[in-house]
Amino acid sequence: MPNDRLRAAIEAAGLTIEDVSARVAVDPKTVARWVYSDGRRPHRATRLRVAQLLRVGESHLWPSNGRAPATGSPAVAELVHLYPTRSAVPFSLWTELIQGAAEAVDVLVFSGQFLVEQYNLLPVIRAKSAQGVRFRLAVGDHTSPAVVQRAEEEGTTGGLEGRIQMMRRYLHEVAHLPDVEVRTHGTILYNSIYRFDDQALINGHAFGSLAGQNPVIHIQRVPEGSMWDHYMRSFERVWDVAVPETMED
Template structure:
């Protein structure tokens, strides 16, 4: 597959592949192949310079280098990138994270309708579920007090409830798969969480702002990662009190 992590990191840094090529002193076609060519990994010096340029560790950009003695280990930071809004998260990053799930994907939202309508996640879930990948979806209960309050705060009275109903309808198509679980909750949604194996997108919520307007933390799981554990404990607390959707 093309290197979507590198593509997303370059875009997040406000650069183009031409900018990267110029700063590294290489031909733009060569730099372009680092993204588009299957398995193409730059030379060590170029990897180091790219990593420094975009502010992301080499091992995150090229996971296959994790066992190399010549690669600098990941720094002890869980934060991969901070996006000013969910709308600013590159489309290609969502695509790469969804497509790369091998073990588990967890979602905590009120609606999350964009996952289906923008990223066509249902066929991906069906395919990966057949391979044993586990999926947990926590969506809102449109009749709950928390949802009603949130809709009033963001000025979408009735709209949020409708989006939740649509998402529940979408998820009903995969709820009977053996490795897929769907539950509804009525908790106050301080953050929407999107976990893809060892990667986590945290969409915080500010009073009166739409979800797409709020910042997103891109975190990765580390053995000593306190931030990751904090958010995933929160996820599990909601999961335990949520109600299973009928299949």
């Protein structure tokens, strides 16, 4: 059975079998066998080079049971990994996605303060906006009923509102840069969305739980996939009704 996850990851990276062959120093016919032949697996060192090149986990491309992953549908190929909580997402993955963005970063949150304080987002925005990377950052309106209600549900009345104000203050430092736009929204936040080029982390929200306690799905854009479009449409709907942040001091 073909390795549809490997095929989808190669396509999502904008590469061909020949490109992968050249970059990992393997014959193109060998790469083709990994993709199209049943159960073909390269040596571990090679698997790691391929995974690093495609920016996905090795275990996603080649599960430990030794069988080529049978997807059966593009939706399965879209799913890179499921994490039980946001805190379980590896630091290295956040860093890789943030630092590796080359075209577009879209963020939909209420606060998202951790992106600045743990992953040094502001210097990344400054550097990458100068390179033409587009940033769209939608944060909560701390006065909106949706934010106040979420804070009450979490048992952090006033805390969430304060984190949002801090995040808005952080983003004020970069909102004037080219290709950087910051907006505020008062919609109910069913999912926080963190999109980096053709990969995204989706953090669902369960009633009464803090964002970091909820599961995260890592998805990638693949041909004919539906999950990517589903979540990106959700982002666009919120973005359309969000209010551009003013630049007043």
